Amino acid sequence: GQQVMQIPQYQHVxxxxxxxxxxxxxxxxxxxxWxxxxxxxxxxxLIQLVKSGEVKKQKRLTFQFGEAKKNSSLHxxxxxxxxxxxxxxxxIPGGSNYKLTFGKGTLLTVNP
Amino acid sequence: EAEVAQSPRYKITEKSQAVAFWCDPISGHATLYWYRQILGQGPELLVQFQDESVVDDSQLPKDRFSAERLKGVDSTLKIQPAELGDSAMYLCASSRQGDGFYEQYFGPGTRLTVT
Structure with missing residues (x-):
């Protein structure tokens, strides 16, 4: 079925x-x-992106939506x-009935 | 700030027993969602209501799960009989409309443990 994939699964910084x-x-x-x-x-x-190539910022967070609308990133x-x-x-994957599909998520841990 | 209410917060039950979860969405939100979240995974949609009508229950195991939103406000999700594999967090969310372009507000969830 249609899936939304996220990487990495874990990130420690x-x-x-x-x-x-x-x-x-x-x-x-x-x-x-997101x-x-x-x-x-x-x-x-956190935020929603709709337009191809869209970039939005929230303080230290930067969100991007790919030109082909097949990928996104959070920095x-x-x-x-x-x-x-x-x-x-x-x-919402193309062709779906407007069902929002979640990725599995990336767990971020931060060492002080 | 308005919040989605859920109860109970925690539930421990034995397999083959019945359990029920309750959700009260943000006032005025037409769309209500029930999600199941297994540890380390993203939320998986079980059922979506638009007012009192079910618009998507394709992932709801209908042999044991049922959901209702009789007056188009609060909602109940029931499992009967519960199985060990049902242990998970059950999240309720609401949004102004259900076309996928509105932000969803999640409740605190009910953590179910089936023994």
């Missing part, structure tokens, strides 16, 4: 280092949403311990 997670689909995505889930918490919406500059959590991408 030293505080202050940068972090990037990638989201890929075999089909064109109508949109990409969520963050803190340990023991629930997913919280965190100078990680902090508050960035710890699992980052999920979710998108």
């Amino acid at each position: 030293q505080e202050g280092e940068d972090f990037t997670t990638y989201c890929n689909s075999s089909t064109t995505l109508s949109n990409i949403q 969520y963050k889930q803190r340990p023991g918490g629930h997913p919280v919406f 965190i500059t100078a990680t902090q311990t508050t960035d710890v959590g699992t980052y999920f991408c979710a998108g």
Whole structure:
């Protein structure tokens, strides 16, 4: 079936280092949403990208949507311990009935 | 800030027993979702309601799972009988509309352990 793949599954960084997670689909995505889930918490919406090649920034977070709308990335500059959590991408694969499909997420841990 | 409410937060049950989870979405949100999240995985949609109608239950194991949203507000998800493999976090979420372009607000979840 249609899937939204995320890599890496885990990433451990030293505080202050940068972090990037990638989201890929075999089909064109109508949109990409990014969520963050803190340990023991629930997913919280971060942002949505809709346009081809779109780039959005939230403080130290930069989100990109690929030109072909098949991939996306989330980049965190100078990680902090508050960035710890699992980052999920979710998108509507082409041809689906508007069902938002979540990736498996990337777990980020930050060593202070 | 309005939040999605869920209860109970934790549930331990023996296999073959029945369990029920409750969700109260953010007021005014027409769309309600039930997700199952296994540790280390992303949320998997079980059922999606638009008001009181089911619009997607393709991944709901209908032989043992049922869901209702009778008045188009709060919702109940039931499992009968529970199996060991049902142990997971059950998340409820709501959004203004259900076309996939609206952000979803998640509740705190119910962690189910089946023994």
